[in-house]
Amino acid sequence: LHIENALRRAVERGEFEVWFQPQFSLGTGAYLGAEALVRWRDPEHGLIPPGDFIPLAERSGLIIPLGEQVLDMVAAAARRWLDADLSIGRLGVNVAGPQIDRSDFVATLRRVISTWNVPPSVFEIEITETVIMENPDHGRRVLNEIQALGITTAIDDFGTGYSSLAYLKELPIGTIKLDRAFVKDLPEHPSDIAISRAVIALGHNLGFKVIAEGIETEAQRRFLHAEGCDEGQGYLFARPMPADVFENWLRARP
Ligand code: G
Ligand code: G
Numbered sequence: 407l408h409i410e411n412a413l414r415r416a417v418e419r420g421e422f423e424v425w426f427q428p429q430f431s432l433g434t435g436a437y438l439g440a441e442a443l444v445r446w447r448d449p450e451h452g453l454i455p456p457g458d459f460i461p462l463a464e465r466s467g468l469i470i471p472l473g474e475q476v477l478d479m480v481a482a483a484a485r486r487w488l489d490a491d492l493s494i495g496r497l498g499v500n501v502a503g504p505q506i507d508r509s510d511f512v513a514t515l516r517r518v519i520s521t522w523n524v525p526p527s528v529f530e531i532e533i534t535e536t537v538i539m540e541n542p543d544h545g546r547r548v549l550n551e552i553q554a555l556g557i558t559t560a561i562d563d564f565g566t567g568y569s570s571l572a573y574l575k576e577l578p579i580g581t582i583k584l585d586r587a588f589v590k591d592l593p594e595h596p597s598d599i600a601i602s603r604a605v606i607a608l609g610h611n612l613g614f615k616v617i618a619e620g621i622e623t624e625a626q627r628r629f630l631h632a633e634g635c636d637e638g639q640g641y642l643f644a645r646p647m648p649a650d651v652f653e654n655w656l657r658a659r660p
């Protein structure tokens with residue numbers, strides 16, 4: 407309860423910042439976009455990673471105002487960068503189950519886009535496989551509405567849940583994100599080779615793009631590229647960066 411109160415106060419005070427991790431084409435190496443990752447800047451404890459407070463934010467309902475702050479921070483940054491003529495590509499934003507469960511989630515997206523006057527294609531909404539499969543009918547409705555706004559969607563943590571593939575193919579999803587758990591031990595672990603190979607082939611057969619997370623080594627990159635994986639993110643390319651560092655990184659690109 408103590409931590410929950412601290413988190414509630416942090417939401418009231420807006421003590422969160424968004425970092426950005428770039429994503430690349432595995433074929434050409436071109437920059438394509440970035441994933442927005444929230445951090446809590448606690449005056450006393452410093453920078454707190456999302457794994458330490460997002461679960462509590464979800465349980466307590468605080469993820470609703472926090473998630474909206476994240477969307478506003480990402481859109482505000484996008485507006486600044488577009489005004490500075492920087493090519494930002496798409497910015498992936500993680501969205502939790504309680505957010506999409508709310509009937510006003512799509513209205514919030516519409517409001518954020520109009521407040522900051524950014525094109526909807528700036529956003530890519532990332533929803534985990536597990537959240538979608540918890541309530542497939544609702545998931546389908548929300549994904550349809552997000553697509554109708556002109557926002558693309560990605561399934562996060564793919565392979566860690568239990569998707570009905572027949573069901574997935576009906577959904578308006580652009581991208582599957584191969585979870586980094588399956589990338590970590592490539593190209594050595596036979597089971598991870600089998601899983602990543604299968605996810606890439608299956609994703610392509612269903613018409614999705616596939617992006618691999620957590621690429622740390624050149625051997626992993628080479629393997630995934632050879633298997634036809636479209637895109638990648640990970641420490642091999644770039645770490646998540648604070649917004650101002652990311653902006654300088656964008657400016658420094660040829
Ligand atoms: O940056 P880090 O690897 O610690 O992120 C851990 C996880 O926290 C990410 O995989 C992501 O799923 C989650 N996360 C990061 N930012 C957000 C956010 O803004 N909203 C939600 N709901 N989850 C986030
Ligand atoms: O949404 P998701 O939980 O997948 O967010 C990606 C998380 O993975 C972020 O918290 C980010 O900091 C982390 N991450 C990104 N690249 C790498 C990597 O190459 N290796 C590891 N171990 N973690 C990474």
Ligand code: MN
Pocket residue numbers: 441500532562
């Ligand atoms: Mn993600």
Ligand code: NA
Pocket residue numbers: 562563564583585586619
């Ligand atoms: Na993920």
